Amino acid sequence: xxxxxxxxxxAWFLLLLLGLLTGCDKDFEEVNRNPNSPEMVGSSLLxxxxxxxxxxxxxxxxxxxxxxVMQYTAKIQFTNEDRYNWGPEGNxxxxxxxxLRDVNNVVLQSTDQGENNYxxxxxxxxxxxxxxxxxxxxxxxxxxxxGAKEGINYPKFDRQxxxxxxxxxxxxQANQLLGTSGEALNGDILFQGDIMKWKKLANSLRLRxxxxxxxxxxxxxxxxxxxxxxxxxxxxxGNEDNAALxxxxxxxxxxxxxxxxxxxxxxxxxxTTVEGYLKDLxxxxxxxxxxxxxxxxxxxxxxxxxxxxxxxxxxxxxxLEYSPTGDPNRGGSNFISRVGLLFSCLVCxxxxxxxxxxxxxxxxxxxxxxxxxxxxxxxxxxxDASTYYDNGIKASxxxxxxxxxxxNLNELADAVQPEADYFSQAAVTYTxxxxxxxxxxxxxxxxxxFFNGLEGWFDWRRTGIPAIQPGPAAYIETVPVRFMYPTGVxxxxxxxxxxxxxxxxxxxxxxxxxxxxx
Numbered sequence: 006x007x008x009x010x011x012x013x014x015x016a017w018f019l020l021l022l023l024g025l026l027t028g029c030d031k032d033f034e035e036v037n038r039n040p041n042s043p044e045m046v047g048s049s050l051l052x053x054x055x056x057x058x059x060x061x062x063x064x065x066x067x068x069x070x071x072x073x074v075m076q077y078t079a080k081i082q083f084t085n086e087d088r089y090n091w092g093p094e095g096n097x098x099x100x101x102x103x104x105l106r107d108v109n110n111v112v113l114q115s116t117d118q119g120e121n122n123y124x125x126x127x128x129x130x131x132x133x134x135x136x137x138x139x140x141x142x143x144x145x146x147x148x149x150x151x152g153a154k155e156g157i158n159y160p161k162f163d164r165q166x167x168x169x170x171x172x173x174x175x176x177x178q179a180n181q182l183l184g185t186s187g188e189a190l191n192g193d194i195l196f197q198g199d200i201m202k203w204k205k206l207a208n209s210l211r212l213r214x215x216x217x218x219x220x221x222x223x224x225x226x227x228x229x230x231x232x233x234x235x236x237x238x239x240x241x242x243g244n245e246d247n248a249a250l251x252x253x254x255x256x257x258x259x260x261x262x263x264x265x266x267x268x269x270x271x272x273x274x275x276x277t278t279v280e281g282y283l284k285d286l287x288x289x290x291x292x293x294x295x296x297x298x299x300x301x302x303x304x305x306x307x308x309x310x311x312x313x314x315x316x317x318x319x320x321x322x323x324x325l326e327y328s329p330t331g332d333p334n335r336g337g338s339n340f341i342s343r344v345g346l347l348f349s350c351l352v353c354x355x356x357x358x359x360x361x362x363x364x365x366x367x368x369x370x371x372x373x374x375x376x377x378x379x380x381x382x383x384x385x386x387x388x389d390a391s392t393y394y395d396n397g398i399k400a401s402x403x404x405x406x407x408x409x410x411x412x413n414l415n416e417l418a419d420a421v422q423p424e425a426d427y428f429s430q431a432a433v434t435y436t437x438x439x440x441x442x443x444x445x446x447x448x449x450x451x452x453x454x455f456f457n458g459l460e461g462w463f464d465w466r467r468t469g470i471p472a473i474q475p476g477p478a479a480y481i482e483t484v485p486v487r488f489m490y491p492t493g494v495x496x497x498x499x500x501x502x503x504x505x506x507x508x509x510x511x512x513x514x515x516x517x518x519x520x521x522x523x
Contacts, residue, residue: 121186173214
């Protein structure tokens with residue numbers, strides 16, 4: 006009887022203990038969840054970082070490589086970029102794929118929540134980043150990218166043709182989705198929640214992509230469908246629609262160069278290539294893009310002769326000592342023009358502005374030149390090529406006048422508009438054979454795309470306009486046409502990397518991407 010009591014009592018305690026443990030475990034996850042580290046971050050918190058990361062990478066590549074390879078600027082120190090001594094390029098690859106994980110999260114969670122506006126914006130940003138990457142590298146992980154959650158740690162590379170099909174499809178879907186739900190776009194640091202401007206960007210990017218592929222695929226039907234139906238497919242209508250990230254005086258939204266050191270800023274100077282075009286045309290954008298030489302004593306603005314450039318692709322010592330006049334006593338950095346005050350760093354000039362400069366993802370001026378080319382080639386039947394062309398030039402001048410006034414550089418703003426006879430010059434007026442007209446479109450587009458990421462380089466590879474030649478100390482005899490894949494990709498995803506190279510061609514900066522036909 007005694008033994009039975011002990012066993013019964015033990016069982017009773019065991020049941021009580023199990024009950025207590027079960028009760029503790031019931032709310033264990035909630036008790037141990039850190040409210041300051043949520044498992045899911047909302048789309049409104051992810052969006053600013055997506056826009057900021059993409060914009061900063063695009064403008065950084067514009068400063069470091071885009072301006073140089075398209076010979077807007079030339080280097081007077083550490084001239085490897087200018088001499089095409091390019092190795093594997095880690096970014097935008099790493100930055101963009103990390104950011105695309107956030108994009109993927111926005112698409113997934115906002116789709117579940119019926120937030121079509123966020124999904125549409127995410128698809129636009131996804132398309133923008135993939136287009137930039139594939140134009141730079143060629144074939145890339147796409148259909149299996151950002152798939153670690155599904156167990157895909159070593160994604161295959163897709164052909165550029167497949168990537169662009171996805172880009173065009175995503176942009177079309179974004180246009181359809183935007184405006185079909187009621188949520189506000191909190192966290193939109195690009196357009197401040199203006200859904201119509203996101204729709205215009207989506208369709209303007211479609212026109213850019215279609216033109217990029219025009220050497221491979223006839224873009225006529227798709228381009229005509231867009232421009233003939235502005236109700237369904239709105240596009241940029243003026244500079245007020247520009248996809249340009251406005252910077253603020255304080256972190257984290259300060260512009261790329263504002264906090265850089267003066268030595269880094271001063272490595273890049275006016276290239277004699279763009280100097281020749283601007284001076285030959287009497288183009289006042291010279292005053293916006295560059296500064297008078299220190300030796301001229303002209304202050305913030307001078308006469309054209311107060312601006313002097315340096316050739317691209319010189320060896321380090323030759324670049325640092327270069328004399329525009331050939332006089333060895335008048336050579337060196339004091340005799341070469343710096344990049345313009347609008348882009349200046351804080352410690353470089355008392356006139357530097359934290360808010361004058363913007364990162365241009367795509368602008369109205371570029372779109373007008375795209376439409377001029379499309380109309381001239383017969384891809385579209387809407388509008389007049391000459392009008393599109395003139396609009397593109399005027400929009401570029403107007404944009405810089407506005408930005409200079411915002412930067413409180415009114416003297417430069419007053420000077421940046423062209424004289425009345427600018428458009429009547431033989432080299433500018435829209436006359437001549439079709440090839441001559443296309444060369445004028447390409448040249449003016451190149452001038453307008455100054456400091457616009459890598460877009461000038463991408464477009465030059467398609468058109469060959471203007472003529473760009475390697476410098477005398479260049480490591481290769483041709484202008485590079487792509488980036489090499491990052492070393493991490495070569496090492497960690499080697500099997501898929503090797504497969505991509507076997508299809509696309511050698512992983513060299515001279516290997517053309519799929520759309521870049523000769």
